[in-house]
Amino acid sequence: MTFPGLQHVAITVSDLERSTAWYSALFGTEPVLDEDEEGGRFHHAVYALGGGALFGLHTHQGRESRDRFSEERTGLDHIAFGVGSHDELERWAQKLTELGIEHDGIKKAHYGSGVSFRDPDNIALEFFAAPES
Template sequence: MTAFPPLNHVALTVRDLTVSGPWYGALFGAEPAIDEDTDPDLHHTVWVVGTGTLIGLHQHGTAAPAEAFSEFRVGLDHVAFGVADRSELEKWAARLDELGIEHGAVKDASYGSGVSFRDPDGIALEFFAPPA
């Protein structure tokens, strides 16, 4: 068997693409590569980030449940975007400030450093740098 394959894409369900689409577009600093209805009950918008990973937003025809996202529920905890080092991490924290996106302080641990933030639906996101 060959080596385990790299991550290809992450698809996140959002409540309202008219809110989340522009938010992610500003975060990524790019226009989506795909923005289409695949059937009457699904619209998806997809960006290509980093070295080719796809980040997709799905809005289903069936309304999302009323409860907010929680990393304490079984399923997704968070999505982390890797940066080269702590200096680059600090630049991304400053970029979040420029975009008006609330975020936590840079947290350092033995395994690396991160800054956490949430999208309009409360989905937990992070920029993460390996240890120095």
Template sequence: MPEFPAVTHVALTVTDLPASVAWYRRLLGTEPVLDEDTGPFHHVVFAIGGGMLLGLHGFPDARPGEFDERRAGLDHVAFTCADRAELDGWRKHLDDLDIPHGGIVDAHYGSGLSLRDPDNIALEFFAPPS
């Protein structure tokens, strides 16, 4: 069996593409690397490090409804932090941007910092245990 490949991108469907682009631009502190209307959907893509891309998709026929991780599908997207100090840097960054979060939660398997985007999609910054 070949080695399982790394994840190259995650694409999130959003209800208000311009609002989400602005929010992620603030969070990531970077500009999108792609902004393209394909016809069936419009997508905006950010390079978020390590060769990973984060895409935001806006559909003209989007179905309303709030994200709920208890529904089948996506639970959350977690971003790697090297250590607890880097995680604390993200906590400070979120505080500086007035982005609500759940604070850093420590567990035996690592530490996480959870937040929600404008569509209530669950995001997390995660550091392995030290």
């Protein structure tokens, strides 16, 4: 049996309105879902991404920590969005620049190339392309 791929990622944000605006600009679309969870424990805004994956922004009705994200704490290190080629990676780097999102440009390694950037809560994100054959 093959292990299944990721279906969705959900992150907790400190300011849902700010993060929804930021991710809507990055993704070029609005959430497909924006509602309170049935039990009222959290509110989420959910985006549909390419390949059928979902990306959710959660707020826990004021119970979330106001600490900024750090990949040095146990838990999430970063989230990478896969792109198909180095040319596409260059286009995404340009899009980040156009949106005013700071990044360090394309970094190359033997296992692929990536552009790293951060969201308003300092959550580490990346566009990543596997090495071209």
